Amino acid sequence: MIKHITQDDIKAMEQRERARLINSLSGFKSANLIGTQNASGITNLAIVSSVFHLGADPALIGMIIRPDTVPRDTLSNIKATGVYTINHVNSLIWQQAHQTSARYDESESEFEKVALTEQFEKGIDAPFVGESQAKFALELREIKPLEINGTVLVIGEITHIIVPDIALCKDGYIDIEALDTVAISGLDSYHTTERLGRLSYAKPNTKPQLLNIEGDVC
């Protein structure tokens, strides 16, 4: 049976039920840990499912933060230092990653609380996650308030990428599935992936071809 849910139905729903429903609709989401520190050097780690690609040249990443929920320390740290890291969540650390969303006091570091390893790199004033396989650092470019619902769009430029060379394909693609990166659906569901295939650039009068992920390309 196909269910039709109207705008009135959505408005009438209990708040948590509506949050679970609407959060399921956008499709699979990225699972990333945002690493920051405040001016006193207290580190912070927060799982965020709203990281998205914004552009490759310059290399820009966007994320949505709701100032009144847990990543609030993340936002104030980014404002204070202008620097943050984004670390892929993988299938070995997904439960610890989820636990960073608990409301720890700002004097406590989530790294310690959930037992993940701080990794510092020279010249970057924000901690990476040692257990994460694909990670990168960013400099803050812009904080754009979205008046429509009180969230903010944080835009950063990528300054440093750390990735195992085995997953870096010759054509630039990173095989994030081989690195065990997970995806999120809804508010709380975590998923590993299985590749259907890579497809060639689409042109009007030809069918897309499957790219060979091994050998030639990777």
Place this chain on the structure above:
Amino acid sequence: MIKHITQDDIKAMEQRERARLINSLSGFKSANLIGTQNASGITNLAIVSSVFHLGADPALIGMIIRPDTVPRDTLSNIKATGVYTINHVNSLIWQQAHQTSARYDESESEFEKVALTEQFEKGIDAPFVGESQAKFALELREIKPLEINGTVLVIGEITHIIVPDIALCKDGYIDIEALDTVAISGLDSYHTTERLGRLSYAKPNTKPQLLNIEGDVC
């Protein structure tokens, strides 16, 4: 071996290689088809990997569109009609979905070109994809230019949701994995998923519990 890629390396890369690399970094992305029509009723369908959750109350979805690439008809249609649909790509239609990114003439409908079925619902002036299992209609709320790289953020409010009741869990979560919704990595890689688990709401002094996805919840 761990590879470090610096900002200078990124800037020096060949354009398509950089696009593949940077597009891989945000993690898994949603795979959605945007259904629109112009004022003359010519329909359009475009795959977009930049759809993201913006808020549940009001129910808002964001997506990034680069006006100079293929979804340009999508943007002008949304501006003209104020209405669009978002349709999950699943493992039966992923190759057809990818093919919508070819540069078809604006007088041609991608529905016909890639052999997907237009589905119209009363009162909604945009086509759904018949073959998509989870889909919803939106009214345009805001088009926000992002000056930093010339992209635009399109914000819509969800007005109508169509989903099989078998995938709609009691607590509001939609089991999009059961609907075969796929994820994208990079520019051109498509993935099915396998659930690791759902986790309970995180609290500071307890470990998150695995939620039972069948029976009680679903």
